[in-house]
Amino acid sequence: MASPGSKIIASVGAGRMGRGIAHAFAYAGYAVRLIDIKARPDADFRRLETEALSEIGASLSFLAEAGVFSADAIPSILSRITLVNAAEAGAALADAHVIFEGVPETEAAKREALAFIDRHAGPEAIVASTTSTFLSTLLAGMTVRPERFLNAHWLNPAYLVPLVEVSPHEGTDPEVTRSLVALLEAVGKVPVVCKASPGYIVPRIQALAMNEAARLVAEGVASAEDIDKAILYGFGVRFSVLGLVEFIDWGGGDILYYASRYMASATGEDRFKAPAAVEENMAAGHIGMKTGKGFYDWSGTDVEAHRKRRIGEFVGLLRHLGQIKSPVL
Structure with a gap:
């Protein structure tokens, strides 16, 4: 350079x-x-x-x-x-x-x-x-x-x-x-x-998330303030350490699969249905870290060491945000 x-x-x-x-x-x-x-x-x-x-x-x-x-x-x-x-x-x-x-x-x-x-x-x-x-x-x-x-x-x-x-x-x-x-x-x-695709990566995901937040307000599920608090202290901190796709593999694609089926059934909204890629991984048994393959290939990774490293990063972020408390003894 x-x-x-x-x-x-x-x-x-x-x-x-x-x-x-x-x-x-x-x-x-x-x-x-x-x-x-x-x-x-x-x-x-x-x-x-x-x-x-x-x-x-x-x-x-x-x-x-x-x-x-x-x-x-x-x-x-x-x-x-x-x-x-x-x-x-x-x-x-x-x-x-x-x-x-x-x-x-x-x-x-x-x-x-x-x-x-x-x-x-x-x-x-x-x-x-x-x-x-x-x-x-x-x-x-x-x-x-x-x-x-x-x-x-x-x-x-x-x-x-x-x-x-x-x-x-x-x-x-x-x-x-x-x-x-x-x-x-x-x-x-x-x-x-990324390929030439509407919304690139972040705006595409962001549009879905922001519209869903707006629906939650409109439906009276929670106040705007509490929705933003949930994003800041739940969604935000989690996905600043683990990307969305890695998080699917971390918890297991089966969790996303069944959660998507429940949400689509409970709400009657097709937007909550799992995409074909999730269903195909389920059918192939590729559900993430616990099977050695999901969206990522974990076969050559020391998964336990990787998890410990990620948890350490998460703790470091929470400490920076003042969200780590000492135990009550």
Whole structure:
């Protein structure tokens, strides 16, 4: 991986996402060009520039106040970020190594931004859309460099959430995907690669969970406050240590299978039915750790040692949250 000083990062779109990306890369030592391709009077651009840098500065100050780093470093970090207006945008893209597209989520805005990038970016530049709406398979048809294009979906706040969902299309050069993943890892992010599928990974699961929470409120099952408390201290802490799929294998896919049958029957709602993958694992006897295979292959794993390690991580998290109490003696 090249050193930060040798790579130039550009973000086309100076809104919330672009600012978060600029923060993340500048913090990691990279020169970042935050590019506004909308033609506007100079006074309006200066207001945008002040607003963007102030917002990034405020985010940095928040982290410094939280003890992440010394506030003395803020001016140095901000100095790596350059706001670029529409008149100078083409020249700013010419030598950028990685270009993130972060314009509003409309097809017209995406087409305009990608066409602008095509006209001005160098032939070896990696172009990544940060869209949460459009699949890479669709956007690839809007660029003349589809082999250099893919999606990179950051979760807000982009400077803080580690995860980035990287979604290439079938025509993306595999080396482009590897290079972007390596770059994201170099700035402290945790990239995952997924196919072009509606909702990627997190938004897809998140939409189901949030809609179910809204239904619980609407049905009067519990108050909004108690539902959120249940998520924070049950769902949240559990799945910050064990991923959803590993948790299926941990408890056993049979538990999910029978729980799903009960919920579908008791509620009369098909949305609670187990998917075919769970039923197929049940039929094959692949129900997780206790059988050596589930969604993961546990045959070469010391399962007991793995369980102890995970429980230790869980205890550490609970201790951090002040939820570990001494026994009454």
